[in-house]
Amino acid sequence: MNADRPRLISLRNPWFTASAGALSLLFVFSAWVGFVWLPSAQDDALFKGLLNAICSAAGAPRAWLGEASPPVPPKAPVSSVVLTPGMLEGASAGGSIGRGATLALRCTMCHGARGVSAANTPNLAGQYAPSIYKELRDFQSGARTSAIMVPMLAGLGDQDLRDLSAYYAALPRDSAPEMYPAPDIVATGSPMRNIAPCESCHGAMATKLGAPWLALQPREYLKSQLEAFAGGSRHNDISAQMRNIARNMTPDEINAAASYYTQNR
Incomplete structure (x- = not known):
């Protein structure tokens, strides 16, 4: 009776044949997903193509791929401002706050005469100077869009933006926050x-x-x-x-x- 029974690892064993076939199909499907479908769905050129996908999965440095994988530009402009602790050290020197007050006259309609808005626009009084400067730069570069802010900043130079930032940062905030329990x-x-x-x-x-x-x-x-x-x-x-x-x-x-x-x- 044992002689008629097929060996465990044998093509005559239907269970072994079915298991090996299913495992082979799973392997082929996984390889197709990992090396064909997923790379084709990526925007990054690092993953484009079978060779790039294999090299990336193996941890090969981008430089090894040479010109085959140039960096992909972002779909929309992004901020190019580099924030450092000393980026606005000179913004409050040399009377720039006073000059910023003059430049800010164009901003009063939306942001208030003293940087406190009566509308649904941001309050700028007491805001951190680097935060204001970054947003102004982003409006100018197109990283942040606004039908109002972009034309308002047209023609202003970098020192103008620094002066505006210094002026609003020097203004007192609306009132001392009354702290409520935070969610x-x-x-x-x-x-x-x-x-x-x-x-x-x-x-x-x-x-x-x-x-x-x-x-x-x-x-x-x-x-x-x-x-x-x-x-x-x-x-x-x-x-x-x-x-x-x-x-x-x-x-x-x-x-x-x-x-x-x-x-x-």
Whole structure:
């Protein structure tokens, strides 16, 4: 009886044949997904083509691929501002605050005579100078778009932007924030969704260079900017930090964050 039974590893064994066939199909399918379909879906030229995909999977440096993998330009302009602690050291020297006050006369209709807006535009009084300077530069370069801000900044030079930043940073803020309990998204974020707490960059817990002070800002402005980051229509955040955070936030969390910073005024 044992002589008639097929060996375990034999093509005569239907179970072995079926298992080997299924494993072979799985291998072919996985290779097609990993080396054909996924590379073709990537925008980065580093993954284009079978050779590039194999080299990338093997950890080959980009330089080994030579001219076959040039860097892919971004789909939209991104911020080119390099933030350093000393980037605006001279902005408040030599009377630039006074000159900035003169330049700011064109800004009063939207941002208020003393940098406090009566509309849903950002309050600039007391805002960090590097934050203001970066946004102004981004408007000029096209990294951030606005039908109002772009023409308003036309013709202004780099020193003009520094003077404006110094002037608004020197103005007193609207009022001392009255701190309310922070919602979870602001105080702790959501680590499992790669969402850092807002306070880790925008004040209270810590401040990151270039990150604006959010307290006192109009709710609708904050909400619209978070939604713009989430949808990708605003893309001047360095290394896509805000886009990665905002797209993982729920509408309720966006509303909670905007309401929290608005009521702390």
